Amino acid sequence: MRWLLNRLFGWLHGPEPRIICDTAVWMDGAAELGRRTLGRRRESGAFLxxxxxxxxxxxxxxxxxxxxxxxxxxDTGIVKFNGNKLPRLWEICRARGYRVVADIHVHPYGYGQSPSDKADPVMPRAGHFAFILPDFASGSVTPGGIGQYEYRGNGAWIDHSRASAPFLNLR
Ligand SMILES: [Zn+2]
Structure with missing residues (x-):
């Protein structure tokens, strides 16, 4: 049934996005990330x-x-997540029946990936998506004005930020 619905969706709306999110969930999350910069004093981020x-x-x-x-x-102003804390994340995922599908963090200025963003993917497995919100999440927080990246493994990324095909779809 699902494949049929996907097909119908494709016929009606063109190519499917790679990842979707309820608009309210996304906008609330972006606003919260902005608050957690404590007035543009530090970066913030989240597992999606x-x-x-x-x-x-x-x-x-x-x-x-x-x-x-x-x-x-x-604490340091840029996101430094201690991997020893990951079991807490797995616990939350298990309890809700979810997986980590992407990550998101804010930058002070532009949404381009920093050298460390590229070198150290939050989830270093092919197919992981990473989003970057510019201007401490106080500017654009929706597709077209944010960084949208796909990890391909072995240090390789695909930049979908300016892709014309749908990548992240808010609905
Ligand atoms: Zn970054």
């Missing part, structure tokens, strides 16, 4: 958890903020 199937787009269901899992994650 939700549903992922073999076919069809991933679905973001919730933002799990880095500093809720690792209280020191934002």
């Amino acid at each position: 958890i939700g549903e992922a199937s073999e076919s069809g787009p991933k679905i973001i269901r919730a933002f799990i903020y880095y500093d809720d899992i690792d209280e020191h994650a934002l």
Whole structure:
């Protein structure tokens, strides 16, 4: 049934997005990331958890903020998540039946990836998506004005930020 619905969706609306999110969930999450910069004084970020199937787009269901899992994650001004805290994240995912489908963090200025963003993917597995909100999440927070990246493994990324095909779809 799902494949049929996907097909119908494709016929009606063109190519499917790679990842989707309820608009309210996304806008609330972006606003919260902005608040957690403490007045543009530090970067903030979150794991995006939700549903992922073999076919069809991933679905973001919730933002799990880095500093809720690792209280020191934002202390230095740039996001430094302690991997020893990951079991807490897996616990949340297990309890809700979700997976980590992407991550998101804010930058002071532009949404381009920093050298460390490229070198150290939050989830170093092919198919992981990473989003970057510019201007401490106080400017654009929607597709067209944000960074949208796909990790391909072995240090390679695809930049979907300016892709004409739908990537992130808010609905
Ligand atoms: Zn960054």
